[in-house]
Amino acid sequence: MSSNQDLDNFVGLSAILTGFSADDLNPQFSPQPVAVEYLQTLQAKVAAPLVTQLLTTYQTIAAQFPAAEQPAQVQVQILTDPQMGPVARNIIRMWYLSIWYDGYDTGPVTGFSPGTVVSSNAYTKGLAWDAMQAHPMGYSEMHYGYWATPPQADDSTDAGSSANGNSSGGGQA
Template identity: 75%
Template sequence: MSSDPDLTNFVGLSAVLTGYTTDQLFPPISPEPVAVEYLNTLKANVAATLVNQILTTFQNIAAQQPPNIDQEVQQQILDDPAMGPVARNIIRMWYLSIWYDLNQQQPITGFSAGTVVSMNAYTKGLAWDAAQAHPMGYSEMHYGYWATPPES
């Protein structure tokens, strides 16, 4: 894991928010870790105090090693009127590789305004993994793979 505590907390929080492991979100040896891009995007779009509040809150939750970390994150972060919308935007970012503008009509939909974080991010969107597929336009699989169900 990273020596940057912000990154460590961000990846830890992201794992709870997305349902993926920290190693999946931030592999130990990775040429283009998208977690770094996402943290940078978060910091570029959200006030530093709010980012700190989210990461610190998560750090405190994690330090206590609660039996149900999902429940703690929900109650302390997702249900918080200030932190909740940002946390949900973090989930959207991981799944769809998009940072949606927060100052627009809610709820955010597929047609809301936003920015694709990067080409690298697009190729690593989790929505495609959740579908046991690959990003449209970026497949690493071989001819005919579509004729049989995916490897589990």
């Protein structure tokens, strides 16, 4: 399995796990693709055979089922699996909180569980902030006074779902 294939499978699986689109998670022109950092973290923290099992299971699901049925298959084949399930749930935490929690496979994970912020880049890109249209402590791109206006009603919360409706960053005149 090539590294590009690994990344594609990781992003595809992550899209189902997080609810964000693959384009949101790994924009075509991102100068600092956090998906690559997360995959590298996964590969560094989890035994290689289990990572391979996780990604190939997703790849099989993607090949055999239409998109609408894939989330249910991920639930059945991955999240309920005693080995892959905890890893998948830790991937969700990593995407939303930018943290890889240790001990995820031995018991419940809480906010006080030991873990590692993946990188300074990842810290600024946690999906939790996009989901709530907020920003992490110490880092905000939002313009001065943003708190005086209501959040946007739509779900275009990430740069990846910018007004062009595509992560490729196009829309140029």
